[in-house]
Amino acid sequence: MNYLDEANHGKAAGYKKFLYVMLVFGITAVMISFYYFMWLSVPSTIMIKAGVEQELDFKVPATGELYREAVEVSGPAVAAPEAQGSLYIDLGRPVTVKANQVEQYKLQLKLFGVIPLKEVDVEVIQDLQLKPAGIPIGIYVKTEGVLVVGIGEFEGEDGQKFTPGKYVFQVGDYILEINDEEINEKKELIERVSHSEGQEMVFKVKRGDALIEVKTRPEMNQNGEYKLGVWVRDNAQGVGTMTYIDEHGCFGALGHGINDVDTSTLMSLSKGTLYHTEIIGITRGANGSPGELTGFIEYDDKNIMGEITANTPRGIFGICTPETETNADNDYYPLGLKQEIQKGPAQIICSLGDETRIYNIEITDINLENDNINRGIVLKITDPELLAATGGIVQGMSGSPIIQNGKLIGAVTHVLVQDPTRGYGIFIENMLVH
Numbered sequence: 264m265n266y267l268d269e270a271n272h273g274k275a276a277g278y279k280k281f282l283y284v285m286l287v288f289g290i291t292a293v294m295i296s297f298y299y300f301m302w303l304s305v306p307s308t309i310m311i312k313a314g315v316e317q318e319l320d321f322k323v324p325a326t327g328e329l330y331r332e333a334v335e336v337s338g339p340a341v342a343a344p345e346a347q348g349s350l351y352i353d354l355g356r357p358v359t360v361k362a363n364q365v366e367q368y369k370l371q372l373k374l375f376g377v378i379p380l381k382e383v384d385v386e387v388i389q390d391l392q393l394k395p396a397g398i399p400i401g402i403y404v405k406t407e408g409v410l411v412v413g414i415g416e417f418e419g420e421d422g423q424k425f426t427p428g429k430y431v432f433q434v435g436d437y438i439l440e441i442n443d444e445e446i447n448e449k450k451e452l453i454e455r456v457s458h459s460e461g462q463e464m465v466f467k468v469k470r471g472d473a474l475i476e477v478k479t480r481p482e483m484n485q486n487g488e489y490k491l492g493v494w495v496r497d498n499a500q501g502v503g504t505m506t507y508i509d510e511h512g513c514f515g516a517l518g519h520g521i522n523d524v525d526t527s528t529l530m531s532l533s534k535g536t537l538y539h540t541e542i543i544g545i546t547r548g549a550n551g552s553p554g555e556l557t558g559f560i561e562y563d564d565k566n567i568m569g570e571i572t573a574n575t576p577r578g579i580f581g582i583c584t585p586e587t588e589t590n591a592d593n594d595y596y597p598l599g600l601k602q603e604i605q606k607g608p609a610q611i612i613c614s615l616g617d618e619t620r621i622y623n624i625e626i627t628d629i630n631l632e633n634d635n636i637n638r639g640i641v642l643k644i645t646d647p648e649l650l651a652a653t654g655g656i657v658q659g660m661s662g663s664p665i666i667q668n669g670k671l672i673g674a675v676t677h678v679l680v681q682d683p684t685r686g687y688g689i690f691i692e693n694m695l696v697h
């Protein structure tokens with residue numbers, strides 16, 4: 264063998280080695296993709312309704328042990344319990360589940376019965392009936408303390424720049440007290456600072472979940488006024504849609520929390536109120552430009568619709584007035600849990616200015632396992648009348664209840680800015696956990 268033959272042989276061996284590595288890489292990538300797809304196909308939390316037989320049909324080749332005390336399971340996918348207090352379940356075929364009482368259980372799943380897949384929480388909830396509302400609401404919320412939305416500098420009498428709030432406060436802080444005295448409104452904060460005479464002040468601040476104390480001295484600006492150099496807010500207003508009213512007169516709305524417009528953080532509330540609102544204008548959505556429902560709100564006692572008691576990532580919640588509960592036109596609907604939702608036709612309920620109406624949509628995808636709890640349902644507006652009026656989903660429609668097969672399954676939460684006919688919704692079961 265000459266030198267050229269040896270070189271060719273080396274190249275061939277190297278090429279074969281490269282092909283072998285690429286083959287192994289390709290097979291590994293396919294296996295990882297398949298595993299991840301299977302992982303996404305089963306939610307980390309499965310809710311079932313107490314006292315009702317429900318079918319679970321995830322079509323995933325995974326089996327596991329359901330640990331329980333009062334769960335009955337039937338169907339071809341179930342074998343006899345192998346251990347006291349547990350049941351063997353095969354999710355490769357339909358499983359009929361019935362739980363007799365509200366409780367929580369664990370399901371340890373293995374792919375093909377061998378490879379660990381995930382631990383699933385099985386939560387049994389009450390078999391509720393909810394009244395889908397679709398009513399436009401005016402929202403007024405008061406922050407807990409005073410929210411810091413910006414930090415900057417100002418010029419003093421001598422032309423020097425001052426930043427007394429820098430490195431002391433952070434955007435998103437809630438100022439609760441000054442020198443051990445409670446602060447509820449930004450007007451109170453401004454007055455206390457303006458009368459400080461430049462003395463050091465101690466501020467109690469809520470930063471995330473922690474309560475801390477910080478200190479600083481206000482400085483005098485060009486007008487002879489003492490300032491901290493922070494921008495603050497103590498309230499927020501807006502328009503949205505009520506999602507449901509339960510049998511006890513409690514409501515859920517929006518399907519997402521109220522976030523501060525400047526800090527994008529979930530607002531910590533001391534109180535909030537729902538007011539009657541009249542839709543007086545519609546800005547149609549277009550690609551790259553979300554539309555909006557414009558509402559006229561009268562902030563007086565006769566227009567109060569309810570009290571907001573919680574602002575959470577899953578929506579706002581509270582208690583309706585008896586008049587609001589009575590005036591909601593729709594009947595009570597059973598819950599549709601996420602495993603019952605199907606791709607295809609569905610409806611939303613909302614108001615564009617007169618009465619609440621039902622409009623047609625299509626559910627194009629269902630994200631059973633999604634880190635964003637507000638985007639489990641992917642939907643598209645198909646109703647010609649709604650498209651003509653709004654161009655699709657617009658701001659103010661958040662919270663519009665989603666109905667499919669006679670069940671309340673979720674609420675509209677977001678619009679795709681580049682395509683206002685498309686958007687997202689939250690599973691109704693997620694709005695029940697707050």
